[in-house]
Amino acid sequence: MPRYVARRLGQAFLVVAGVVVLTFVVTRLLPGDPAVAFAGPKATPQQLAEARARFGLDDPLPVQLWNYVRDLATGDWGTSLRTRRPVLSDLYVAFPASLELVGAALLLAVLAGIPAGVLAARHRTRLPDLGVRVGGMLAVSVPVFWLALALQTVFAGSLDWFPVAGEYDAALDTTSPLTLWTNITLVDALITGNWPILTSTLRHLVLPAIVVAAYPAGVIAQMTRAALIEEGGQDHVRLERALGFGETSILVRFALRPALNPLLSLIALVFAYAIVNGFLVEAVFNWPGLGRYAVDAIAGSDVPAIAGVTLLVALVYVLANLVVDLLQGVVDPRARQR
Amino acid sequence: MSVLSVTEPVERPGRVDRLAVLGGALIVLVALSAVLAPWLAPYEENTPDPLHSLDPPSGAHWFGTDFAGRDVLTQVLYGGRTSLTVVVAVLTVSALVGVTLGVVAGYAGGLTRDVIMRVTDVFLAFPALLLSLALAVVLGPSVTTAIVAIAATWWPWYARLAASVAASVATRPYVDAARCLGVPAPLIVLRHVLPNSLTPVLVQVSLDAGGVILTAAALSYLGLGAREPVAEWGLMVQQSQTYFTTNWWVVTFPGLAILVTAFAFNLLGEGLRAALDPRRVIK
Numbered sequence: 001m002p003r004y005v006a007r008r009l010g011q012a013f014l015v016v017a018g019v020v021v022l023t024f025v026v027t028r029l030l031p032g033d034p035a036v037a038f039a040g041p042k043a044t045p046q047q048l049a050e051a052r053a054r055f056g057l058d059d060p061l062p063v064q065l066w067n068y069v070r071d072l073a074t075g076d077w078g079t080s081l082r083t084r085r086p087v088l089s090d091l092y093v094a095f096p097a098s099l100e101l102v103g104a105a106l107l108l109a110v111l112a113g114i115p116a117g118v119l120a121a122r123h124r125t126r127l128p129d130l131g132v133r134v135g136g137m138l139a140v141s142v143p144v145f146w147l148a149l150a151l152q153t154v155f156a157g158s159l160d161w162f163p164v165a166g167e168y169d170a171a172l173d174t175t176s177p178l179t180l181w182t183n184i185t186l187v188d189a190l191i192t193g194n195w196p197i198l199t200s201t202l203r204h205l206v207l208p209a210i211v212v213a214a215y216p217a218g219v220i221a222q223m224t225r226a227a228l229i230e231e232g233g234q235d236h237v238r239l240e241r242a243l244g245f246g247e248t249s250i251l252v253r254f255a256l257r258p259a260l261n262p263l264l265s266l267i268a269l270v271f272a273y274a275i276v277n278g279f280l281v282e283a284v285f286n287w288p289g290l291g292r293y294a295v296d297a298i299a300g301s302d303v304p305a306i307a308g309v310t311l312l313v314a315l316v317y318v319l320a321n322l323v324v325d326l327l328q329g330v331v332d333p334r335a336r337q338r
Numbered sequence: 339m340s341v342l343s344v345t346e347p348v349e350r351p352g353r354v355d356r357l358a359v360l361g362g363a364l365i366v367l368v369a370l371s372a373v374l375a376p377w378l379a380p381y382e383e384n385t386p387d388p389l390h391s392l393d394p395p396s397g398a399h400w401f402g403t404d405f406a407g408r409d410v411l412t413q414v415l416y417g418g419r420t421s422l423t424v425v426v427a428v429l430t431v432s433a434l435v436g437v438t439l440g441v442v443a444g445y446a447g448g449l450t451r452d453v454i455m456r457v458t459d460v461f462l463a464f465p466a467l468l469l470s471l472a473l474a475v476v477l478g479p480s481v482t483t484a485i486v487a488i489a490a491t492w493w494p495w496y497a498r499l500a501a502s503v504a505a506s507v508a509t510r511p512y513v514d515a516a517r518c519l520g521v522p523a524p525l526i527v528l529r530h531v532l533p534n535s536l537t538p539v540l541v542q543v544s545l546d547a548g549g550v551i552l553t554a555a556a557l558s559y560l561g562l563g564a565r566e567p568v569a570e571w572g573l574m575v576q577q578s579q580t581y582f583t584t585n586w587w588v589v590t591f592p593g594l595a596i597l598v599t600a601f602a603f604n605l606l607g608e609g610l611r612a613a614l615d616p617r618r619v620i621k
Contacts, residue, residue: 011459018460026472133357137608141600143552143572145559146593149579157583276467280556294468295560298475310472314463321463 004329012322019314024068027307028061072311078304082296087308090293095312096183097167098289101282102274104186104205105212106267113217114260117224122251124229132221139218144277148211148284155207162207165286168200208285212278216270223266227259268324272317358609364602372418379412384567392585402587404578410587414595416569421599424485424554429543431489436496437532437539443497444504445523445531455501461494467553474562481570484554484563492546496539503535510534541614545607548600555596571596 043051052058056067071078077087113136120132156164163169167185180188186205189198228251231237240250279291286292290309297305371378380400387407395402401410443454461469470487477483507513508531516526557563558572565573571592578588 011456014456015459015463018456019463022460022464026476130357137357137601137604138597141548141552141597141604143555143559143575143593143596143600145556145572146575146589146596149575149582149589150593153582153586279467280559283560294471298471298560298562301475306472306475310464310468313468318463 077308080305082300082302094290094293100184104209108213109216113220116221120225121228136218136221139214145280148281211281231255231259265324268320355609361602361605375415379415381409381412383416401591413569417571420570425550427485428488428550432492436493437500440497440500441504444501445508458494458497479562481564484557507534541611547603551600
């Protein structure tokens with residue numbers, strides 16, 4: 001086990017190093033001179049030169065890369081050209097909002113996907129199965145930005161059941177201001193007992209969370225169904241059937257647990273995917289997360305901010321995969337051989 | 339098969355899944371309407387008609403008209419040409435690059451394999467849409483940009499898949515035999531390893547087409563893919579979204595086009611995978 005952990009950590013470190021280099025290369029390729037963007041259009045040549053020196057843009061590329069790595073390691077992720085604040089503190093505000101959205105969405109996806117998969121496997125080749133298969137396929141095929149617009153127009157616009165956009169009512173900031181601990185609004189509101197903000201956030205969360213949940217719910221339903229059907233051919237299922245257990249209880253009590261094993265790695269993969277997919281949803285619902293930050297940064301050619309978002313999401317992805325691999329190494333010794 | 343398995347639905351090998359057939363039929367339909375768009379479309383591509391802007395669906399305009407008075411049905415038909423071009427180009431480029439690197443890595447093993455696979459891992463660590471976004475910003479928005487950007491994030495999957503298949507093919511006796519006969523390594527890879535590693539890749543390609551459609555539409559929606567005057571479904575949604583509340587047709591039809599096409603590719607891909615899955619035949 002220690003050797004497996006060491007090897008896996010080494011691999012993750014290599015990937016992170018590669019990610020940093022790739023981010024560096026991409027940001028050097030981005031159009032727009034950061035010095036010009038920082039100093040402003042009316043800058044004198046002298047001010048431009050100062051900005052240049054300040055960002056180290058006159059150094060040779062390897063030196064710039066080394067400085068970049070050193071800065072990243074010491075927590076200096078650059079200054080956003082748009083907000084004029086350190087990128088890391090911008091991300092510290094935006095990332096929790098994305099986590100909140102994606103977390104809620106994944107919870108919805110698991111709650112909808114697993115029962116749907118069980119239902120389909122239980123009524124194999126009959127109507128519920130067909131419904132779940134078609135529904136799951138539709139859920140993974142729908143363009144998220146379109147689904148977001150459609151739900152927003154129908155349920156927030158025409159029916160007025162939910163708020164149109166934002167994370168919570170801005171007016172609440174004055175009537176019942178939120179004390180920040182984790183920057184995850186739901187958690188902070190819960191800890192500090194701030195009910196107005198909690199209920200407002202929940203109401204704002206419903207529509208975007210459903211949209212982000214569509215893809216993972218579809219994938220989870222399909223995978224649960226396939227795994228249960230495969231598990232249904234195992235000897236233990238025959239034994240349970242011979243012992244007189246009903247089909248439903250065989251599925252739920254015995255077949256589901258081994259079938260859910262691969263779900264862990266699936267959720268980690270889907271998690272990173274959902275964060276990026278959430279970008280489009282955040283743009284539609286004006287959710288103050290990474291996505292909106294990234295879209296604004298792209299629109300404003302805000303290179304340090306784009307690099308920051310890219311790096312953060314890639315790190316989350318590597319970390320999620322690492323955790324899953326290590327957990328599977330603990331659960332399933334065969335995984336360590338690979 | 340045990341006598342106890344009376345209630346187990348027995349899978350007949352070779353039975354064709356009806357949903358996969360539906361997917362295939364839909365793809366043929368979408369492809370035909372894209373190819374025949376100049377003849378099928380009731381109006382000229384991209385011709386604004388300010389007198390008929392935002393007309394609801396009617397006999398003259400089945401899908402209505404957009405804010406510039408363009409016929410939505412015509413734009414949707416032409417948009418299919420863009421989407422299918424992007425899909426074919428992305429999958430061809432990324433499969434070529436990925437399979438080449440993957441087969442070399444899988445056959446060669448050792449250091450070559452390690453280097454190629456670590457590079458692949460780095461690219462895999464970037465979620466596809468994000469790297470595409472960054473590249474699209476670098477290259478400036480266009481259809482070509484969308485193709486390059488998406489292909490850059492797609493090839494690692496084929497590289498990884500081809501490497502693992504090629505590594506197992508490389509241990510087969512016929513490969514050993516070829517090596518003993520003194521066949522040079524490039525020829526072994528080309529003649530024996532490559533053809534025998536292709537099936538899983540082709541299945542994966544058909545599974546991925548839906549994802550490529552969605553990513554391309556997302557890029558255009560964010561303004562980083564196709565631009566005017568090219569007709570593209572994601573772009574149509576982006577341009578029309580402010581009119582959506584009062585004119586449902588302007589966003590609904592291009593979105594449905596994306597949904598139906600991605601849905602069709604996904605159904606067909608699933609069906610192919612199930613049909614070619616060796617475990618299924620054994621059962």
